[in-house]
Structure formats: C-alpha cells, structure tokens
Amino acid sequence: MHGVQGKVLEIGFGIGLNLPFYSKDFVEVHAVDVNPKMTPKALQQIQEVPFPVQHHVLSGESLPMEDESFDFVVSTFTLCSIAKVHQAVQEIWRVLRTGGRFCFLEHGRSPDSKVASW
Numbered sequence: 001m002h003g004v005q006g007k008v009l010e011i012g013f014g015i016g017l018n019l020p021f022y023s024k025d026f027v028e029v030h031a032v033d034v035n036p037k038m039t040p041k042a043l044q045q046i047q048e049v050p051f052p053v054q055h056h057v058l059s060g061e062s063l064p065m066e067d068e069s070f071d072f073v074v075s076t077f078t079l080c081s082i083a084k085v086h087q088a089v090q091e092i093w094r095v096l097r098t099g100g101r102f103c104f105l106e107h108g109r110s111p112d113s114k115v116a117s118w
C-alpha cells in the first residue's frame with residue numbers, strides 16, 4: 001500500500017486483511033463491505049491499528065459519500081464479486097477527488113474452464 005495516504009475509501013474491506021499495509025502515520029480509512037457477516041472480524045482488525053478507521057456496511061454500487069471526498073480508493077479482489085461493477089466504478093470515480101487514485105488488485109480469467117465459469 002506504498003504511497004496510499006490521506007483519506008482512503010476501501011471497497012470490499014472483508015475482514016480487513018489490508019489494514020497492516022497502510023502507512024500508519026498518514027492515513028484515515030473508510031471501510032465499506034456489503035456483507036454484515038464480515039463486520040465482527042473487521043472490527044477486531046480495526047482495533048489493532050493506530051489510525052482512524054470507520055467501518056460501513058454498504059454496497060460499493062451506491063455510496064452515500066460526497067463527490068470528490070477521497071484521496072484514494074482501494075480495492076483488492078472485490079470488483080470480481082460486485083454484480084453491477086460498472087456502477088461501482090462510476091461511484092469510485094465520483095467520490096475520488098480530482099487527481100485522486102484508484103488502486104486495485106484483481107485476478108484474470110482462470111485457464112481452467114470450470115473455475116472460469118464459476
């Protein structure tokens with residue numbers, strides 16, 4: 001997460017596995033995940049870090065955050081699981097400030113046909 005700093009929105013936060021990789025002195029994270037079952041473990045992870053993290057059970061497809069309100073949006077292995085991915089990307093674009101950056105990690109289609117169709 002090198003270089004990610006300021007006000008950060010993480011979409012598809014899960015149980016917060018990315019938290020240890022943020023630069024702790026320069027970051028404020030707003031964590032979004034649609035699945036409330038992730039919340040208890042996510043809140044445990046949040047307790048472990050020395051920077052502010054706000055956790056929200058929300059869909060990345062429809063965010064209540066203001067336009068241009070984030071320096072960075074982060075997502076890892078999440079876009080592949082969002083049903084209306086174009087809508088989510090539009091929302092990411094909307095909430096990023098001018099010059100802000102979207103940092104994402106995704107996998108490609110598996111060469112195994114069974115896995116690919118799954």
Ligand SMILES: C[S@@+](CC[C@H](N)C(=O)[O-])C[C@H]1O[C@@H](n2cnc3c(N)ncnc32)[C@H](O)[C@@H]1O
Nearest residue numbers: 012014017033034035059060076077078081082
């Ligand atoms: C494969 S997990 C990745 C979790 C985490 N980013 C990581 O790398 O460990 C995908 C996550 O995206 C969340 N997710 C799926 N659809 C979503 C949506 N529409 N909005 C927000 N989060 C969503 C799931 O609940 C899940 O926690």
